[in-house]
Amino acid sequence: MPEENVDKPYIVTCTAPVNIAVIKYWGKRDEDLILPINSSLSVTLHQDQLKTTTTVAISRSFKEDRLWLNGKEEDITHPRLQSCLREIRRLARKRRNDGDPESTGLSHKVHICSVNNFPTAAGLASSAAGFACLVYSLAQAFGVEGDLSGIARQGSGSACRSMHGGFVEWIMGSREDGKDSVAQQVEPESHWPELRILVLVASAKRKPIGSTSGMQTSVQTSLLLKHRAESVVPRRMDEMIQAVRRKDFSAFAELTMKDSNQFHATCLDTYPPIFYLNSVSQQVIHLVHRYNRHYGESRVAYSFDAGPNAVIFTLQQHVQEFVNVVQHFFPPDTNGEDFIKGLPVTHAVLSEEVRQAVSLEPMPKGINYIISTKAGPGPRVIDDPSQHLLSADGFPRKTL
Amino acid sequence: MPEENVDKPYIVTCTAPVNIAVIKYWGKRDEDLILPINSSLSVTLHQDQLKTTTTVAISRSFKEDRLWLNGKEEDITHPRLQSCLREIRRLARKRRNDGDPESTGLSHKVHICSVNNFPTAAGLASSAAGFACLVYSLAQAFGVEGDLSGIARQGSGSACRSMHGGFVEWIMGSREDGKDSVAQQVEPESHWPELRILVLVASAKRKPIGSTSGMQTSVQTSLLLKHRAESVVPRRMDEMIQAVRRKDFSAFAELTMKDSNQFHATCLDTYPPIFYLNSVSQQVIHLVHRYNRHYGESRVAYSFDAGPNAVIFTLQQHVQEFVNVVQHFFPPDTNGEDFIKGLPVTHAVLSEEVRQAVSLEPMPKGINYIISTKAGPGPRVIDDPSQHLLSADGFPRKTL
Numbered sequence A, B: 001m002p003e004e005n006v007d008k009p010y011i012v013t014c015t016a017p018v019n020i021a022v023i024k025y026w027g028k029r030d031e032d033l034i035l036p037i038n039s040s041l042s043v044t045l046h047q048d049q050l051k052t053t054t055t056v057a058i059s060r061s062f063k064e065d066r067l068w069l070n071g072k073e074e075d076i077t078h079p080r081l082q083s084c085l086r087e088i089r090r091l092a093r094k095r096r097n098d099g100d101p102e103s104t105g106l107s108h109k110v111h112i113c114s115v116n117n118f119p120t121a122a123g124l125a126s127s128a129a130g131f132a133c134l135v136y137s138l139a140q141a142f143g144v145e146g147d148l149s150g151i152a153r154q155g156s157g158s159a160c161r162s163m164h165g166g167f168v169e170w171i172m173g174s175r176e177d178g179k180d181s182v183a184q185q186v187e188p189e190s191h192w193p194e195l196r197i198l199v200l201v202a203s204a205k206r207k208p209i210g211s212t213s214g215m216q217t218s219v220q221t222s223l224l225l226k227h228r229a230e231s232v233v234p235r236r237m238d239e240m241i242q243a244v245r246r247k248d249f250s251a252f253a254e255l256t257m258k259d260s261n262q263f264h265a266t267c268l269d270t271y272p273p274i275f276y277l278n279s280v281s282q283q284v285i286h287l288v289h290r291y292n293r294h295y296g297e298s299r300v301a302y303s304f305d306a307g308p309n310a311v312i313f314t315l316q317q318h319v320q321e322f323v324n325v326v327q328h329f330f331p332p333d334t335n336g337e338d339f340i341k342g343l344p345v346t347h348a349v350l351s352e353e354v355r356q357a358v359s360l361e362p363m364p365k366g367i368n369y370i371i372s373t374k375a376g377p378g379p380r381v382i383d384d385p386s387q388h389l390l391s392a393d394g395f396p397r398k399t400l
Helices: A079-097 A127-142 A149-155 A157-163 A211-221 A223-246 A249-268 A279-295 A316-329 A352-358 B079-097 B127-142 B149-155 B157-163 B211-221 B223-246 B249-268 B279-295 B316-329 B352-358
Strands: A010-017 A019-023 A028-030 A040-044 A051-059 A066-069 A072-074 A109-116 A167-170 A183-187 A195-202 A300-304 A310-315 A340-342 A367-374 A380-382 B010-017 B019-023 B028-030 B040-044 B051-059 B066-069 B072-074 B109-116 B167-170 B183-187 B195-202 B300-304 B310-315 B340-342 B367-374 B380-382
Touching: A010 A127, A010 A157, A019 A157, A019 A223, A019 A249, A019 A300, A028 A211, A040 A157, A040 A223, A051 A127, A079 A127, A079 A149, A109 A127, A127 A149, A127 A157, A149 A157, A149 A183, A157 A167, A157 A183, A167 A223, A183 A223, A195 A279, A195 A316, A211 A249, A223 A249, A223 B223, A223 B249, A249 A300, A249 A310, A249 B223, A249 B249, A279 A300, A279 A310, A279 A316, A279 A352, A310 A316, A316 A352, A316 A367, B010 B127, B010 B157, B019 B157, B019 B223, B019 B249, B019 B300, B028 B211, B040 B157, B040 B223, B051 B127, B079 B127, B079 B149, B109 B127, B127 B149, B127 B157, B149 B157, B149 B183, B157 B167, B157 B183, B167 B223, B183 B223, B195 B279, B195 B316, B211 B249, B223 B249, B249 B300, B249 B310, B279 B300, B279 B310, B279 B316, B279 B352, B310 B316, B316 B352, B316 B367
Parallel strands: A066 A109, A340 A367, B066 B109, B340 B367
Antiparallel strands: A010 A051, A010 A380, A019 A040, A040 A167, A051 A109, A066 A072, A167 A183, A195 A310, A195 A367, A300 A310, B010 B051, B010 B380, B019 B040, B040 B167, B051 B109, B066 B072, B167 B183, B195 B310, B195 B367, B300 B310
């Protein structure tokens, strides 16, 4: 925070991405510090399609810390929000004590305003992008630098992976204080430009159980989860990192599908069992395996988080046909105009051969729409002041 | 086979029961001998509701071994049928060589005719009852005695458990020749008369993958199945046997549900994954857990095999209310007259309290009907010749 602006709010705006784990995180060994029982690996999605934007303002005139999410004021006393605020302020204080004059405004209150560019109802995990953006923005505002993934982790475990672009590893660490449980980039987003990602937003009747309480119950009751964390994931992490480095899509695809399935298997082994895959998800899984079997290779992979949406990984050259397959077996409500959002996908008629190879009974309206995207960069500072979500007085703009 | 009847067919008719595993069998360590990767435990269902009836005729006038299943002639050269025939004849030969004159007719061909008293379309595993009945009937015809579970096992793994009534353990054994992989009774059906069993026959669109190929794929691909077989099941077997011996319904119920869930978890961890639980099964699972939670105890347990049907275990005093709950949340097609088959269940109005505690969205026609039954005895010889499925000449009766 520049010294000359202490009388009016200092405002900074940042954006941060969503990430999708291909080696899944499920289960904490420490609930407060959010330390996982296994390492995980994710792909950061491009912010052109999915991002959180957060504006932080700090001013000596603010009476209290305040927070607005998607246009509505929210309770800032939530313990995980407080963890992030406390940790950023602690780092800023440390920096000032070390003699860095940039780190001031420590006694000032903050106003935080955050929006997603995708509907919360889509069931996309927004907490990772949200906490990554919060921590990145606060760090900018308080002049804190260095690795912030350990702080984002304390907001929401998977948020630490959204602090980097491309392919990101969250190393579980072994220290009790969690200092070595951080995210680091395996490869940047430029590493594998042919990789494409499709988010299949599924219709769901029932709101699934939240991941925080779900993974607690799993850790307490699933004997298979313990085995997975201790004996399966360490080797898979190595294999996945190698697959990413070599850009070996077939290996990447199979590991991704196996790990998604194993995560959901541990949910089913939880007592009482947790179901995130509904009949639409099952149909997507069948469809992908039949499609791959038809070509005798893994051209497409699925991954499911704590909800029925499918995230599809494939290579550029297969996107068009696979989207046509999806559109055929999940006939959209409309004539399909709004069915594909994001990166353009040209429509073509699905070949009779592929249609017969897949040959599932179509599920009309099973998928609401597809978001077409790719791997993207980590959090960014937005230099254009017109993008601030807080006006010059530090309160939400009227247009929100 | 009595010596005086060598010129006309010697005919014997037997019945055998279905069994439901509460500690599941999934995976073979030897495909030919059908040796399992873990022990299992089952409850034998009462033959008043579900049984296979098999008539075996042997005669020197028969040209070849022949088989009729549910009124249709089938290929008797199926390897597993041949295994059972060969093993029974081998035992009979051994017995004759030991000087027992009862074991004759060894060079004679057999005619076998078998029917189920339940529709195959119900998706109830009929192979266990079928092979148990075949082996038991052949043994009667050829004058073979002693433990036959090891032979039934070679027809269909779970058939060995149908060779006994009540509560039955299939000990996996460790010998390579499988001689110690046999079933034995833990407690007879009279041990726990209050225990009641409801088979909820679910409607299913898709025919699920067969258990033989399913478990092969699981053994080859699921890392969790290996862990389950080696590290989870041995302790669970001990706990389940204790629960049965003590008639501790709460312990029995929880182990039953956990083991069913873990079996389906290993199916999901299989690659490509196998789904046996559909949306109806998931609804039954939610319903049971909410019902139990309402009462603060495990009054009802579910178990699912390689299909969407639910098998419910409960105690006599809870049957009526639970059936009402099922009927409320799965409204039958008709007015409910044929909804409950088997042991009578009186209808009552479901209390508003329980309805609200469960509070799921009803799934009309999700369950076709309920078979109400209980634990029952093992295979039996039917003395009444009018019950023979083969007429005096050894061919299927016209009335079939």
